[in-house]
Amino acid sequence: MIERLAIIGVGLIGGSLARALRAAGAVGEIVGCGRSLGNLERALELGVVDRITQNPAEAVREADMVFLAVPLGAMRGALAAMRDSLRPEAIVTDGGSVKCSVVEDARAVFGRVPPRLVPGHPIAGTEHSGVEASFAELYRDRRVILTPLAETDPEAVARVTAMWQTCGAEVTAMSVAHHDEVLAATSHLPHMLAFGLVDSLARMRENDEIFRYAAGGFRDFTRIASSNPVMWRDICLANREALSAMLARFGVEMTDLAESIRRSDGEHLLEIFARAKAARDRYVDQARPVHEDADRSSSQT
Amino acid sequence: MIERLAIIGVGLIGGSLARALRAAGAVGEIVGCGRSLGNLERALELGVVDRITQNPAEAVREADMVFLAVPLGAMRGALAAMRDSLRPEAIVTDGGSVKCSVVEDARAVFGRVPPRLVPGHPIAGTEHSGVEASFAELYRDRRVILTPLAETDPEAVARVTAMWQTCGAEVTAMSVAHHDEVLAATSHLPHMLAFGLVDSLARMRENDEIFRYAAGGFRDFTRIASSNPVMWRDICLANREALSAMLARFGVEMTDLAESIRRSDGEHLLEIFARAKAARDRYVDQARPVHEDADRSSSQT
Ligand SMILES: NC(=O)c1ccc[n+]([C@@H]2O[C@H](COP(=O)([O-])OP(=O)(O)OC[C@H]3O[C@@H](n4cnc5c(N)ncnc54)[C@H](OP(=O)(O)O)[C@@H]3O)[C@@H](O)[C@H]2O)c1
Ligand SMILES: NC(=O)c1ccc[n+]([C@@H]2O[C@H](COP(=O)([O-])OP(=O)(O)OC[C@H]3O[C@@H](n4cnc5c(N)ncnc54)[C@H](OP(=O)(O)O)[C@@H]3O)[C@@H](O)[C@H]2O)c1
Numbered sequence: 001m002i003e004r005l006a007i008i009g010v011g012l013i014g015g016s017l018a019r020a021l022r023a024a025g026a027v028g029e030i031v032g033c034g035r036s037l038g039n040l041e042r043a044l045e046l047g048v049v050d051r052i053t054q055n056p057a058e059a060v061r062e063a064d065m066v067f068l069a070v071p072l073g074a075m076r077g078a079l080a081a082m083r084d085s086l087r088p089e090a091i092v093t094d095g096g097s098v099k100c101s102v103v104e105d106a107r108a109v110f111g112r113v114p115p116r117l118v119p120g121h122p123i124a125g126t127e128h129s130g131v132e133a134s135f136a137e138l139y140r141d142r143r144v145i146l147t148p149l150a151e152t153d154p155e156a157v158a159r160v161t162a163m164w165q166t167c168g169a170e171v172t173a174m175s176v177a178h179h180d181e182v183l184a185a186t187s188h189l190p191h192m193l194a195f196g197l198v199d200s201l202a203r204m205r206e207n208d209e210i211f212r213y214a215a216g217g218f219r220d221f222t223r224i225a226s227s228n229p230v231m232w233r234d235i236c237l238a239n240r241e242a243l244s245a246m247l248a249r250f251g252v253e254m255t256d257l258a259e260s261i262r263r264s265d266g267e268h269l270l271e272i273f274a275r276a277k278a279a280r281d282r283y284v285d286q287a288r289p290v291h292e293d294a295d296r297s298s299s300q301t
Numbered sequence: 302m303i304e305r306l307a308i309i310g311v312g313l314i315g316g317s318l319a320r321a322l323r324a325a326g327a328v329g330e331i332v333g334c335g336r337s338l339g340n341l342e343r344a345l346e347l348g349v350v351d352r353i354t355q356n357p358a359e360a361v362r363e364a365d366m367v368f369l370a371v372p373l374g375a376m377r378g379a380l381a382a383m384r385d386s387l388r389p390e391a392i393v394t395d396g397g398s399v400k401c402s403v404v405e406d407a408r409a410v411f412g413r414v415p416p417r418l419v420p421g422h423p424i425a426g427t428e429h430s431g432v433e434a435s436f437a438e439l440y441r442d443r444r445v446i447l448t449p450l451a452e453t454d455p456e457a458v459a460r461v462t463a464m465w466q467t468c469g470a471e472v473t474a475m476s477v478a479h480h481d482e483v484l485a486a487t488s489h490l491p492h493m494l495a496f497g498l499v500d501s502l503a504r505m506r507e508n509d510e511i512f513r514y515a516a517g518g519f520r521d522f523t524r525i526a527s528s529n530p531v532m533w534r535d536i537c538l539a540n541r542e543a544l545s546a547m548l549a550r551f552g553v554e555m556t557d558l559a560e561s562i563r564r565s566d567g568e569h570l571l572e573i574f575a576r577a578k579a580a581r582d583r584y585v586d587q588a589r590p591v592h593e594d595a596d597r598s599s600s601q602t
Contacts, residue, residue, distance in 0.1 A: 073567075123514060143514065185502055186515035190522045192558060193494050195577040200554040201486055202580035211584040213424060213444065214487035220521040221491045225581040229574035236562045236570050247559045251552075253501040257493055258548045261537045266374075269537050273530035276496040279503035280526040283512040 002163065003028045006063035008056055008078050010034050010043040012125060013095040014069030015134025018048045020167035023136040033059035035074075043131040056081035060090065065163065068094035068102075072234035076105035083109055091156045093118040093163075097183065097231075099147045099176040101238035115153040118160040120146045121179065122169065123187075127226040140168035147176045177242075184242035188235055189250060192243070194225040195232070303464065304329040307364035309357055309379050311335050311344045313426060314396045315370030316435025319349045321468035324437040334360035336375075344432040357382040361391065366464065369395035369403075373535035377406035384410055392457045394419040394464075398484065398532075400448045400477040402539035416454040419461040421447045422480065423470065424488075428527040441469035448477045478543075485543035489536055490551060493544070495526040496533070 002021065007014040010032040021027040032049030033056050034040045040052040053059050060066050060082045070078055075096060086092065092114065096102045099119045106113045124142035126133060144164040148157045161171045174182075201210055236243060260268045303322065308315040311333040322328040333350030334357050335341045341353040354360050361367050361383045371379055376397060387393065393415065397403045400420045407414045425443035427434060445465040449458045462472045475483075502511050537544060561569045 125518070127518075145514070182511055182514050185505065185511050186519055190498060190519060192555070193498060194522065195574050196554045196558050197491060197494060197551065198581045198584075199573050199577040200551050202576055204486065204550075207580070210483055210486050211580070211587070213446070213483050214584065217426070217428075217525045218487055218491060219585065220524055221495065222581050222584075223521055224518045225577045226585070227574075227578065229571055229578055232574050233567050233571045237565055237567055240562055240565065244559065244563055247555070247562070249505075250498065250501050251555065251559070253497045254493070254548070254552065254555075257497050258545065258552070261541055261548070262545055264538055264541065266534050266538055270530050270534045272500050273496050273528075273533050275503055276499040276526045277528065277530055279508070279512070280499045280523050283499075283515065283523075284520065284527070286512070 001026060001028070002065045004031065004063045004065075005029070006031045006033060006056075006059040006066045007049065008033045008059060008066065008068045008082070009070035009074070010040060010049060010052075010131050010134075011069060012129055012131075012133045012138075013122065014067060015043060015048050015131040016124075016136065016138035017067055017069070017095070017122075017167065018043075019134055019136035020139055021163065022048075024166045026163070026166045031059045031063065034070075039131055046131060048131055048134065057085040061085045061087075063087070063090055065159070066090055066092040068092065068096070071228075071231045072096050072098055072101055072238045073230075074234075075102055076109060079105055079109040089116070091116050091118065091159055093120050093146075093160045095120060095122055096238075097121060097187070097235050098238035099179045103147075103149070103176055113149055113151060115151055116156045118146055118148055118152060118156050119176065120144060120160060120164075121183070122164070124169075127223055127228075129228045129231075137168075139164065142169050144169045144171045145179055146171060146173045147179050148173060149176070180239050180242045181245075184239055184246045188239055188243045189246045191224050191227065191232060191235075192247065193250075194222050198222050198225040302327060302329070303366045305332065305364045305366075306330070307332045307334060307357075307360040307367045308350065309334045309360060309367065309369045309383070310371035310375070311341060311350060311353075311432050311435075312370060313430055313432075313434045313439075314423065315368060316344060316349050316432040317425075317437065317439035318368055318370070318396070318423075318468065319344075320435055320437035321440055322464070323349075325467045327464070327467045332360045332364065336371075340432055347432060349432055349435065358386040362386045362388075364388070364391055366460070367391055367393045369393065369397070372529075372532045373397050373399055373402055373539045374531075375535075376403055377410060380406055380410040390417070392417050392419065392460055394421050394447075394461045396421060396423055397539075398422060398488070398536050399539035400480045404448075404450070404477055414450055414452060416452055417457045419447055419449055419453060419457050420477065421445060421461060421465075422484070423465070425470075428524055428529075430529045430532075438469075440465065443470050445470045445472045446480055447472060447474045448480050449474060450477070481540050481543045482546075485540055485547045489540055489544045490547045492525050492528065492533060492536075493548065494551075495523050499523050499526040 005027050018030050030049045032043045032052045043049045102119050122144045164171050306328050319331050331350045332352045333344045344350045403420050423445045465472050
């Protein structure tokens with residue numbers, strides 16, 4: 001049971017955690033903190049939070065659990081603003097899509113990564129933003145990755161794990177670097193391809209006509225290009241190394257593919273497509289969650 | 302009303318046309334022709350066709366309408382096999398995803414493009430194959446593009462148009478070259494990206510673990526990588542020119558994006574992402590059909 005939860009950034013990710021814990025009866029008071037008053041007032045109206053403030057120091061003053069869910073570029077400022085108001089026993093965790101930058105931010109603000117700070121990332125989301133887009137079921141049957149450091153307090157990890165399990169999520173742990181590489185491959189690179197594709201079509205002459213002849217597959221394929229541009233700018237900047245490596249790897253693959261097309265090498269094309277189809281079919285067979293519909297309508301970062 | 306329809310290739314596309322016309326009571330007898338007996342017998346069992354044969358010459362002998370729905374690489378052989386058995390008044394049309402190759406095939410087989418051959422392409426499909434995957438509603442509220450030539454008989458175009466309208470589709474016409482460029486952008490390029498992404502992940506060490514942390518967005522994004530590899534090999538070979546041009550254009554976009562990440566140019570990244578999001582949101586707002594669910598679960602080639 002969490003007595004007083006402070007959510008810094010009451011958007012899709014922060015709002016959904018608040019809703020899920022509330023629905024489970026696992027939290028006392030929820031204090032919402034953010035930037036714009038409009039979104040915070042809406043959060044209050046919707047009953048997602050009990051109290052609002054634009055001041056992180058005030059938000060965390062009596063909290064036993066603090067959840068940071070602002071864009072990655074705003075993490076350091078939020079940590080700095082709350083630093084001197086945190087109760088010593090308070091646990092701080094976050095939902096940022098990249099973990100090396102959050103750890104670096106903590107180190108910069110606190111001089112070391114506080115033992116009761118547990119870096120985390122729910123592998124769940126949609127292409128929509130703000131508290132309006134939040135819902136209690138977002139984390140059900142989804143994975144949450146925690147990336148504790150050697151110095152992280154095991155009891156803090158256990159409490160954050162329990163919090164996510166209460167929301168229906170399955171919690172796993174891995175290193176910061178491994179998290180950032182895996183996510184670069186499965187989430188950050190696909191987002192770059194979707195943004196890049198849609199932008200390159202949008203910049204073509206007659207792009208209106210082009211989009212007119214794009215049907216079902218295109219809609220699914222490009223859904224993630226409707227994601228929040230600020231959040232994605234921050235993810236790119238925060239995960240620069242791992243994402244650059246994945247982009248380079250993908251570039252090699254596409255050069256090979258383009259060359260095969262140019263020299264009409266049907267055999268090699270068939271080999272690539274068949275290997276990809278087999279991997280994708282295997283992935284779908286094994287994929288959790290089993291809830292096909294929930295899965296279809298959501299995207300992950 | 303079509304008296305005798307010959308479907309050459311009773312798979313997803315051919316089978317769905319048969320089902321749709323049957324459901325509309327717009328066809329007399331349907332003869333199914335294909336390669337493997339297994340699929341044809343299944344088509345007969347399912348009531349998709351009334352009669353089956355593995356010989357295109359026999360299939361078309363009494364047909365007033367012939368629909369070709371084999372992979373693009375099999376079009377020329379099918380046309381050659383039926384050439385001497387076509388009734389002079391028979392209309393031939395097809396559903397191939399690339400139009401320049403079909404026109405070239407017809408020219409090679411008949412010495413010229415027959416006036417009663419109407420090249421066409423339904424902008425509808427899924428990632429599944431074979432008659433089992435076919436369904437009568439596939440073409441409802443979807444576009445069909447016809448690419449008649451100067452020498453094409455307007456009455457033949459009118460009859461093919463009416464046939465697709467009976468299936469609930471909206472029919473438009475454009476030039477062969479324009480079709481192939483538009484489809485390279487909206488369908489063929491996205492398929493290359495999906496195949497390329499999944500293949501490059503599948504080739505990474507620990508790819509099982511990578512796929513384990515891929516959730517909702519990845520599933521949607523890569524759905525089209527589950528498409529038929531033979532069909533896609535053929536599309537690449539058939540639309541080599543236009544697809545190569547689109548791949549080059551996309552390469553320039555991705556180089557720009559990768560460079561921006563490498564030099565931490567947040568402003569430029571934000572510009573790209575914001576432009577892409579705006580274009581994608583506009584596309585979704587304007588997209589037809591209105592049936593969100595049908596749209597979500599299907600892919601187009
Ligand atoms: N969306 C996903 O799919 C997803 C999935 C997993 C993890 N994440 C991570 O979760 C975090 C939040 O993402 P989200 O999708 O929930 O975004 P969101 O819906 O846009 O919510 C972000 C919230 O943070 C507030 N905020 C923005 N800048 C701020 C600043 N400088 N100072 C204080 N508050 C600020 C926003 O306030 P305003 O109302 O004023 O804009 C908004 O309420 C990000 O770190 C992201 O990487 C996202
Ligand atoms: N799938 C889409 O999303 C989509 C959308 C629009 C247009 N198209 C186009 O429609 C055509 C058919 O695609 P589809 O998705 O319907 O494929 P499909 O489900 O695999 O059906 C193709 C059919 O053609 C038969 N076939 C294959 N090779 C043959 C050959 N050499 N000679 C005679 N028959 C042969 C197959 O017979 P077997 O049973 O022996 O394999 C199968 O029944 C392709 O030209 C494709 O470009 C596809």
